[in-house]
Amino acid sequence: MKKLLQYPVTVLFFLFLFGFSLTNFLTPSKAFSELENKYLAQRPAFSWKALLDSSDKGFAQKFEKYVNEQFPLRDGWISLKSRAESALGKIENNGIVYGRDGYLFDKYRSYDAGRLEKNLGLLERFAEKTPGLDRTLMVIPASYNLLTDKLPEGLGNIDQIREIEAVYERARQSGYRTVDAAAALMTHAREEIYYRTDHHWTTDGAWYGYEAFAAAVGRQAVRPDSALRRTSEGFWGTYFSKAKKYNAAPDTLVWYDLPVDSVTIDGSDVNGMYDLSQLEKRDRYAMFLHANNGVTVLQNSGAPEGSILVIKDSYANCFVPFLTQSYSKVVVVDLRSMPKGLAELIHSEKIEEILVLYSFENLASDSNFPRLLY
Amino acid sequence: MVFSSILFLFYFMPAAFLLYYLAPRPAKNATLLVLSLIFYAWGEIRYLPIMLASILVDYAASNMIERSGSHQGKRRFWLLVSVAFNLGMLGFFKYAGFFASNLNALTGLSIPVLSLTLPLGISFYTFQTMSYTIDVYRGQVKPEHNIIDFGAFVVLFPQLIAGPIVRYTDIRRELRDRRMNLDQISLGVRTFILGLASKVLIANNVGALWTETEQIGFAGLSTAQAWLAILAFSLQIYFDFSGYSLMAIGLGRMLGFEFPKNFDFPYISKSMTEFWRRWHMTLGSWFREYLYIPLGGNRRGAVRTVLNLFFVWAATGLWHGASWNFVIWGLLFFVLLMMEKGFFKSFLDHHPVWARIYMVPLIMMSWAIFAITDFSQMGVFFSRLIGGYAGSDWVYSLRNYGVTFALGILFSTPALKGTLERLERSRIASVLIYGFLTVVSVAYLVDATYNPFLYFRF
Numbered sequence: 001m002k003k004l005l006q007y008p009v010t011v012l013f014f015l016f017l018f019g020f021s022l023t024n025f026l027t028p029s030k031a032f033s034e035l036e037n038k039y040l041a042q043r044p045a046f047s048w049k050a051l052l053d054s055s056d057k058g059f060a061q062k063f064e065k066y067v068n069e070q071f072p073l074r075d076g077w078i079s080l081k082s083r084a085e086s087a088l089g090k091i092e093n094n095g096i097v098y099g100r101d102g103y104l105f106d107k108y109r110s111y112d113a114g115r116l117e118k119n120l121g122l123l124e125r126f127a128e129k130t131p132g133l134d135r136t137l138m139v140i141p142a143s144y145n146l147l148t149d150k151l152p153e154g155l156g157n158i159d160q161i162r163e164i165e166a167v168y169e170r171a172r173q174s175g176y177r178t179v180d181a182a183a184a185l186m187t188h189a190r191e192e193i194y195y196r197t198d199h200h201w202t203t204d205g206a207w208y209g210y211e212a213f214a215a216a217v218g219r220q221a222v223r224p225d226s227a228l229r230r231t232s233e234g235f236w237g238t239y240f241s242k243a244k245k246y247n248a249a250p251d252t253l254v255w256y257d258l259p260v261d262s263v264t265i266d267g268s269d270v271n272g273m274y275d276l277s278q279l280e281k282r283d284r285y286a287m288f289l290h291a292n293n294g295v296t297v298l299q300n301s302g303a304p305e306g307s308i309l310v311i312k313d314s315y316a317n318c319f320v321p322f323l324t325q326s327y328s329k330v331v332v333v334d335l336r337s338m339p340k341g342l343a344e345l346i347h348s349e350k351i352e353e354i355l356v357l358y359s360f361e362n363l364a365s366d367s368n369f370p371r372l373l374y
Numbered sequence: 375m376v377f378s379s380i381l382f383l384f385y386f387m388p389a390a391f392l393l394y395y396l397a398p399r400p401a402k403n404a405t406l407l408v409l410s411l412i413f414y415a416w417g418e419i420r421y422l423p424i425m426l427a428s429i430l431v432d433y434a435a436s437n438m439i440e441r442s443g444s445h446q447g448k449r450r451f452w453l454l455v456s457v458a459f460n461l462g463m464l465g466f467f468k469y470a471g472f473f474a475s476n477l478n479a480l481t482g483l484s485i486p487v488l489s490l491t492l493p494l495g496i497s498f499y500t501f502q503t504m505s506y507t508i509d510v511y512r513g514q515v516k517p518e519h520n521i522i523d524f525g526a527f528v529v530l531f532p533q534l535i536a537g538p539i540v541r542y543t544d545i546r547r548e549l550r551d552r553r554m555n556l557d558q559i560s561l562g563v564r565t566f567i568l569g570l571a572s573k574v575l576i577a578n579n580v581g582a583l584w585t586e587t588e589q590i591g592f593a594g595l596s597t598a599q600a601w602l603a604i605l606a607f608s609l610q611i612y613f614d615f616s617g618y619s620l621m622a623i624g625l626g627r628m629l630g631f632e633f634p635k636n637f638d639f640p641y642i643s644k645s646m647t648e649f650w651r652r653w654h655m656t657l658g659s660w661f662r663e664y665l666y667i668p669l670g671g672n673r674r675g676a677v678r679t680v681l682n683l684f685f686v687w688a689a690t691g692l693w694h695g696a697s698w699n700f701v702i703w704g705l706l707f708f709v710l711l712m713m714e715k716g717f718f719k720s721f722l723d724h725h726p727v728w729a730r731i732y733m734v735p736l737i738m739m740s741w742a743i744f745a746i747t748d749f750s751q752m753g754v755f756f757s758r759l760i761g762g763y764a765g766s767d768w769v770y771s772l773r774n775y776g777v778t779f780a781l782g783i784l785f786s787t788p789a790l791k792g793t794l795e796r797l798e799r800s801r802i803a804s805v806l807i808y809g810f811l812t813v814v815s816v817a818y819l820v821d822a823t824y825n826p827f828l829y830f831r832f
Contacts, residue, residue, distance in 0.1 A: 060417035077820035154769035
């Protein structure tokens with residue numbers, strides 16, 4: 001025993017290894033990580049077939065993932081790494097760049113041009129399949145494209161505003177009206193139009209987008225009464241979940257308690273446009289429209305006559321509440337949760353106008369666009 | 375399985391060392407064999423039969439060489455069996471696709487091009503076992519009669535996947551009879567931690583810059599950014615490779631083996647000749663011992679020596695991967711070494727400043743040839759490297775990676791070696807240093823977004 005004490009590094013090293021592997025065995029698996037806002041891998045089921053599979057669906061790779069994600073004190077290790085990265089003078093972590101004033105940004109240096117091309121082609125074919133309908137395309141750039149004064153020098157991200165212009169050029173040829181959301185946001189770049197810790201635009205940002213949209217389609221943008229403004233402090237967004245920056249400050253979530261008659265999601269009634277129970281959870285942005293669902297129908301008899309179909313990603317979730325004040329019927333479709341039936345839906349809901357609203361990054365990466373044609 | 379993973383550190387390592395230390399002395403090699411096979415088979419269980427065949431063939435061949443006594447024909451036959459088997463495996467898994475596609479391009483044929491996942495560490499263990507049968511054939515060593523001991527030598531998990539290339543003669547004595555003491559184990563633990571930190575804290579950290587640059591494409595790089603990117607790769611490959619070797623040597627010591635040194639601060643070399651004495655030392659000596667000297671070395675006249683060297687360097691290049699850029703990379707060293715041999719070396723030895731001006735950019739450029747397998751991309755990269763292109767992309771890279779670069783450059787020289795050794799004499803200081811390195815490395819492994827295994831081509 002006395003002899004062992006002469007080798008403290010060795011003794012501590014083995015104690016460390018054994019201590020953590022025992023703790024790992026004895027502690028039950030966690031299902032969800034609040035810090036990272038994701039479900040954690042669970043112990044994979046063993047089978048001889050899975051053992052022989054060397055792909056990421058095989059036992060070996062799944063087990064490694066499980067071991068990593070269930071490692072004891074995972075959150076502490078993650079925060080230690082984030083501190084170490086900062087100590088090394090790094091201004092990014094896990095692909096998220098640290099900007100000025102607490103803003104986190106996406107590191108977006110390349111995108112899948114083939115996928116974007118495919119999706120634009122599918123939008124063209126969708127236009128051919130929906131003759132006689134009024135179609136609008138609106139593509140939203142990520143925060144770093146507008147908050148340029150908060151970016152570190154020489155980041156070298158893709159200029160999404162330029163890419164969107166090229167996308168619009170093509171879309172106009174196939175009969176889409178385009179809305180220059182970037183220009184509308186640009187005039188308000190000094191305001192809180194994007195979250196600091198999340199990839200979405202804020203409700204204020206969405207308001208300027210809605211203003212530009214309304215002007216383009218020739219409808220009245222209905223400014224909500226400021227008495228209806230509600231806020232929730234302490235929102236940690238997706239950028240934070242990736243970067244896990246140890247000294248980040250949370251955002252404030254804003255919404256307007258706007259009047260609607262009814263909201264149904266995939267055929268069943270829900271209570272209003274906002275899921276307030278999400279405010280108790282980590283992923284607060286999911287309160288807008290109850291997150292991403294297949295088909296959401298919003299009726300508002302107080303709004304001007306009209307029915308519009310919104311095909312969208314999550315950027316639209318905080319935008320649609322404004323839209324309900326301009327159209328008596330808004331039908332919202334998220335292709336990721338709706339496998340087929342779009343043509344039938346357009347018919348049965350007597351859709352007159354279509355708005356395709358995506359962030360550039362999703363437009364260039366979403367693989368569900370073929371569902372436009374089913 | 376790779377060393378730099380939570381799975382290895384917190385599952386395999388505690389279990390393996392517990393079993394190994396508790397096993398009675400006669401059962402230690404058997405324990406080691408089983409543990410090593412599990413290590414090898416994890417994730418690539420399909421290739422386990424190849425490993426077992428490798429053990430059996432080389433065991434049989436070496437013992438048959440001994441039994442053939444003085445019958446030269448038989449001895450040569452069994453040597454050929456072993457060499458043909460090992461080179462055949464390497465040829466099939468590593469080079470078949472390469473040769474087929476080249477042959478197709480040359481002749482217009484369309485031989486189907488196989489693309490196989492390379493069995494983990496195949497380039498290392500085929501070289502190890504070949505050197506063994508050649509040594510037996512040469513009568514330099516008696517064959518191993520105990521198949522368990524022999525099997526333990528072949529799949530010995532520390533050096534299995536990324537070197538050093540441990541020859542049978544290096545560890546023959548230890549295989550039979552090794553004493554483990556706390557001094558050696560503790561030295562092993564510290565060596566392992568240094569290796570882990572090299573890989574996880576330096577190599578992975580700077581390597582991300584090179585990988586990102588590759589992903590964006592080289593066409594828009596500023597010249598400064600191109601140099602930063604290739605500096606990043608130079609540091610990555612050194613700390614990754616030498617880190618693996620250190621982890622292997624450390625684990626070896628913890629098991630009671632003394633493996634040969636593999637890296638000795640190669641980046642401070644004053645000539646390419648010196649560089650190759652300091653870089654992947656066990657590979658260089660393998661090629662010298664088992665290729666250059668059997669070809670006749672420098673004893674058959676000047677022309678033959680040059681030819682031999684040409685062949686050795688082409689082979690060294692090709693060993694690193696089945697692609698022409700590796701051959702060119704190897705031949706670049708052939709040319710430089712010939713120049714140095716002719717007239718340059720004594721100048722370099724006497725002019726350390728000029729030696730640095732010659733070595734540093736050239737080593738970095740050689741890594742560009744190594745890292746880029748596509749020749750048109752390589753052309754683009756070199757044009758950015760020497761073209762004097764302006765841009766602001768380097769500002770971000772330098773700001774983001776500057777400190778890591780500085781640490782990498784500092785630790786690729788022996789500048790702090792003495793300080794570290796002095797500090798280690800204090801128990802408190804060594805607990806602090808090694809504890810810090812271990813804990814931070816684990817943090818990077820838990821939140822790993824970039825932890826590549828670079829030797830999948832080897």
